[in-house]
Amino acid sequence: MSRILKHPIIDVKPRDKIRFIFEGVEIEGLEGDTIASALIAHGVTTMAYSIKKQRPRGFYCAIGNCASCEMTVNGHAHVRTCITPLEENMIVVREQTEGQKL
Amino acid sequence: MIHTDVLIIGGGPSGLTAAKMTCEANLSTILIDRSHILGGQLTKQTHKFFGSKEQYAKQRGIDIATILQDNLQNFPHLTIMLESTVVGLYEDKVATILQRNEYKKISAKVIILATGASEKFLSFENNDLPQIMGAGALQTIVNLYQVIPGQSMVMIGSGNIGLIVSYQMMQAGIEVKAIVEANDCIGGYKVHASKLKRLGVDIKTRTTIKRAIGHEKLEAVELIQVDSDFKEIPGTSQIIETDILCVSVGLSPQHQLASMINAKTAFIPQLGGFVPLLNDQYMTSVEGVFACGDMVGIEEASSAMMEGYLTGLYATQYLNQPHPKCDNLIQHYQNQLYELRDGLFGHKTLIGIQKRKEKLTHAP
Numbered sequence: 001m002s003r004i005l006k007h008p009i010i011d012v013k014p015r016d017k018i019r020f021i022f023e024g025v026e027i028e029g030l031e032g033d034t035i036a037s038a039l040i041a042h043g044v045t046t047m048a049y050s051i052k053k054q055r056p057r058g059f060y061c062a063i064g065n066c067a068s069c070e071m072t073v074n075g076h077a078h079v080r081t082c083i084t085p086l087e088e089n090m091i092v093v094r095e096q097t098e099g100q101k102l
Numbered sequence: 103m104i105h106t107d108v109l110i111i112g113g114g115p116s117g118l119t120a121a122k123m124t125c126e127a128n129l130s131t132i133l134i135d136r137s138h139i140l141g142g143q144l145t146k147q148t149h150k151f152f153g154s155k156e157q158y159a160k161q162r163g164i165d166i167a168t169i170l171q172d173n174l175q176n177f178p179h180l181t182i183m184l185e186s187t188v189v190g191l192y193e194d195k196v197a198t199i200l201q202r203n204e205y206k207k208i209s210a211k212v213i214i215l216a217t218g219a220s221e222k223f224l225s226f227e228n229n230d231l232p233q234i235m236g237a238g239a240l241q242t243i244v245n246l247y248q249v250i251p252g253q254s255m256v257m258i259g260s261g262n263i264g265l266i267v268s269y270q271m272m273q274a275g276i277e278v279k280a281i282v283e284a285n286d287c288i289g290g291y292k293v294h295a296s297k298l299k300r301l302g303v304d305i306k307t308r309t310t311i312k313r314a315i316g317h318e319k320l321e322a323v324e325l326i327q328v329d330s331d332f333k334e335i336p337g338t339s340q341i342i343e344t345d346i347l348c349v350s351v352g353l354s355p356q357h358q359l360a361s362m363i364n365a366k367t368a369f370i371p372q373l374g375g376f377v378p379l380l381n382d383q384y385m386t387s388v389e390g391v392f393a394c395g396d397m398v399g400i401e402e403a404s405s406a407m408m409e410g411y412l413t414g415l416y417a418t419q420y421l422n423q424p425h426p427k428c429d430n431l432i433q434h435y436q437n438q439l440y441e442l443r444d445g446l447f448g449h450k451t452l453i454g455i456q457k458r459k460e461k462l463t464h465a466p
Binding site (some may be wrong): 057076082085 | 138185187237239243
């Protein structure tokens with residue numbers, strides 16, 4: 001639950017901060033983050049709760065394949081946070097139900 | 103409706119190389135990927151590649167991703183669409199794309215499927231707890247986003263991915279508490295395993311996971327030893343506290359888009375699972391739809407690149423607008439593939455490829 005500061009191979013550069021709202025609280029991510037990477041850097045391990053048994057759902061595949069990290073972003077349900085870039089002022093909320101039917 | 107000569111689905115090693123060929127033949131090309139960056143799995147691979155110079159040997163995956171993208175600069179007929187997921191594919195070569203909450207339709211003369219693979223999973227108690235993740239996912243969050251999701255980890259699977267990712271997590275400062283392998287020997291190359299053993303990592307063979315322990319997230323794992331029939335040996339249970347459990351038990355080709363257009367597929371174990379059947383020119387049973395890379399058989403990124411070049415070249419021939427150096431290049435990349443498959447793992451792949459071709463003519 002932290003950022004890499006030094007690495008033998010990866011070039012770690014300073015990055016601009018991006019502010020966003022997670023569950024009503026303002027937190028910061030960095031330029032280049034996805035929504036999921038910013039949350040994980042803050043120690044968030046639960047992205048959602050399963051619909052029937054309310055079991056915690058975490059980050060799993062990182063390629064937009066498994067649906068485990070889907071969250072409601074700016075009012076849009078089921079956004080795959082592992083492949084969606086973080087943007088300033090995004091409002092990110094955990095899902096606990098199947099979402100609003102259209 | 104957007105019209106194009108070629109639509110390439112997937113911007114990893116095979117999609118990027120296929121695009122280079124169709125662009126060089128002056129065909130209008132759309133390359134789409136569901137991620138916000140190109141490069142596919144190369145973007146997290148900090149290790150150096152094997153192979154020859156042509157296959158970017160001794161270069162790191164992260165740098166190869168940049169080279170392949172730079173190769174696509176200055177093509178006026180190329181359109182790259184990111185954050186774009188194919189949600190519908192039709193036999194008349196029309197694709198429905200969802201890009202940032204907006205639907206688009208693309209009609210193409212040729213479609214090249216290059217969707218890659220996804221990680222296999224393992225069933226055990228509590229396997230859905232947060233902080234249990236695929237090896238590729240952990241590698242992505244650490245190497246690409248430079249985020250450390252925990253202090254310690256246990257790796258399930260000692261294939262090359264399990265070994266390489268474990269080593270890379272140590273480079274990032276994560277303690278590798280154990281690497282667990284159900285078979286009686288390590289699955290990956292000895293050179294990778296030796297590196298880890300020298301650093302004191304415990305590689306446990308004939309061992310597997312029985313259950314994950316935790317409430318809101320993973321706290322510990324229970325490991326057990328198994329006999330030669332993979333049955334639990336009583337009294338061998340061991341609880342290890344860990345922040346992360348990484349699952350690296352192989353990859354499955356992502357054949358789903360091929361199935362969506364009723365392309366013939368078959369389960370070919372040597373290629374990793376269900377794959378679309380192909381002729382020698384990488385064309386599926388659906389006229390004008392080609393496929394290449396990990397989605398037609400699990401191999402390495404080096405072979406995916408060679409297949410991407412070849413598939414792009416065959417597509418230019420199919421459209422009667424062949425690449426200016428088509429014949430020479432086809433010969434060249436076929437030779438490269440031949441060299442890459444000249445080994446133990448390659449032998450298995452070749453058997454699979456033969457089946458993939460034979461079944462095409464015999465399948466109903």
